[in-house]
Each structure stands twice: as structure tokens, then as C-alpha cells.
Amino acid sequence: MNPQADxxxxxxxxxxxxxxxxxxxxNATFSTDRAERRAIRHAIRSPSMTVLVALLIEADETNVLVGAATLERRRNSRSARLSSIAVASSRAGLGLGGRLMQAVEDEARRHGCTRLRLEVRADNGAGLRLYERRGYTRFEVREGYYEDGMEAWCYERALADDAADATQEPPRQRRSG
Known part of the structure; x- marks a missing residue:
């Protein structure tokens, strides 16, 4: 289904x-480990963070926020970190996660980053599939990472330039654990 169908x-x-x-x-997406309002405001204003929003522009010209992602960068580092990604449950399965990930990767490249890292809940099947389809490789498991005790699987991907991305097959997945 096309996310732009509506x-x-x-x-x-x-x-x-x-x-x-x-x-x-x-608040609608996460039951634990939610970012508070002031943390989101800080991320929007921060020179070392980028918050991206996915807006559905409907026929009547109204904008509906249907997804968001937060990218963190450190000074003098070529690595970036995806600290959060969310898609409205009413829009799940429409490819918005992939569109947001592409935008995050493009933004990281724009800031000179050559690697993107992230953590994902071990029980987040949709997230795991998204990252693995995009060529991310699991490199670590962090026990008890989330508030409820769930472990995090840590993934990373080298960010090739746009031309290389278009012609290169994603790397084979390395299984661990």
C-alpha cells in the first residue's frame, strides 16, 4: 500500500x-522509555541533533504528523546515532519507517557522518526487520537496557555515498547470539 494513498x-x-x-x-507509540516534552524541545533546538517529521499532506491541505525520527551527532565524530523512530500506529505497514530511515541516513551523510548506529528492543519485530532489510548489522546485545528490563540489540551500518547506495547490494547479515 502506498503511504501517499490518502x-x-x-x-x-x-x-x-x-x-x-x-x-x-x-505518548501514543511508546509505553515505556518515552521522551518527555522538554527533551523533545531540547532535541529540536539542539545543534547536535536533528528531529525529522513525516507529514501527510491531505487533500484539504491539512498536515498530519504520522512519523518522526531523532538523529544524534557528536562533535569530531563520524558516527551518528538514531535515538528514536516512531510511526503512528494508524499508518504502520505503509513503508513510512523506510522513508524515515532514508531521510535519517541522508541527514547523517549531510553532516559528514559515515556510520549510523541504533538500539532496538529485542521484541520489536517490525523494527528488527526494517533495520536488517536496510543492511544494518547487529554488533552487541545490552541486557536490561529498557525501563521494563528488555534487552536492546545494537545495530550499525556504514553510510556509503548516494551513488554507492544505488549500485551496491546490502551486506549479508551477520547473526550473533
């Missing part, structure tokens, strides 16, 4: 006007 999708950098919708998405 309208046009736009992915852009978040602004403070998106704060209420971002907080609502955070």
Missing part, C-alpha cells in the same frame, strides 16, 4: 510548532 508525504526537519504533535506521537 495524500502527499513530506519528510522535513521539525520545528517548535511540531512539538505538541511530537509529544502526542511519543
Amino acid at each position: 495524500g502527499e508525504l513530506e519528510v522535513r526537519v521539525a520545528c517548535l510548532d511540531d512539538l505538541d504533535a511530537l509529544v502526542a506521537l511519543e
Whole structure:
């Protein structure tokens, strides 16, 4: 199914006007380990973080926030970290996670990063499939990482330039554990 079936999708950098919708998405998507309003506001304003929003622009010109992702960068580091990604449950399965991941990877490259890392709950099947399809490799398991005691699986991917991405097959997955 096409995520744009009901309208046009736009992915852009978040602004403070998106704060209420971002907080609502955070609360609707995550039952634990939620970012608080002030943390989201900080991320929007931070020079070392980028919050991306996916907006569905409907036929009546209204914008509906249907997804978001937060990218963290450190000074003097070529690695970036995806600290959060969320898609509205009403839009799950429409390819929005992949569109957000592409935007995150593009943003990391734009800031000179050559590697992207992330953590995902071991019980998040949709997230695990998304990352593995995009060529991410699991390199570590962190026991008790989340508030409820769930372990995190840590993934990373080298970010080749756009031309290489278009012609290169994703690396084979390395299984661990």
C-alpha cells in the first residue's frame, strides 16, 4: 500500500510548532522509555541533533504528523546515532519507517557522518526487520537496557555515498547470539 494513498508525504526537519504533535506521537507509540516534552524541545533546538517529521499532506491541505525520527551527532565524530523512530500506529505497514530511515541516513551523510548506529528492543519485530532489510548489522546485545528490563540489540551500518547506495547490494547479515 502506498503511504501517499490518502495524500502527499513530506519528510522535513521539525520545528517548535511540531512539538505538541511530537509529544502526542511519543505518548501514543511508546509505553515505556518515552521522551518527555522538554527533551523533545531540547532535541529540536539542539545543534547536535536533528528531529525529522513525516507529514501527510491531505487533500484539504491539512498536515498530519504520522512519523518522526531523532538523529544524534557528536562533535569530531563520524558516527551518528538514531535515538528514536516512531510511526503512528494508524499508518504502520505503509513503508513510512523506510522513508524515515532514508531521510535519517541522508541527514547523517549531510553532516559528514559515515556510520549510523541504533538500539532496538529485542521484541520489536517490525523494527528488527526494517533495520536488517536496510543492511544494518547487529554488533552487541545490552541486557536490561529498557525501563521494563528488555534487552536492546545494537545495530550499525556504514553510510556509503548516494551513488554507492544505488549500485551496491546490502551486506549479508551477520547473526550473533
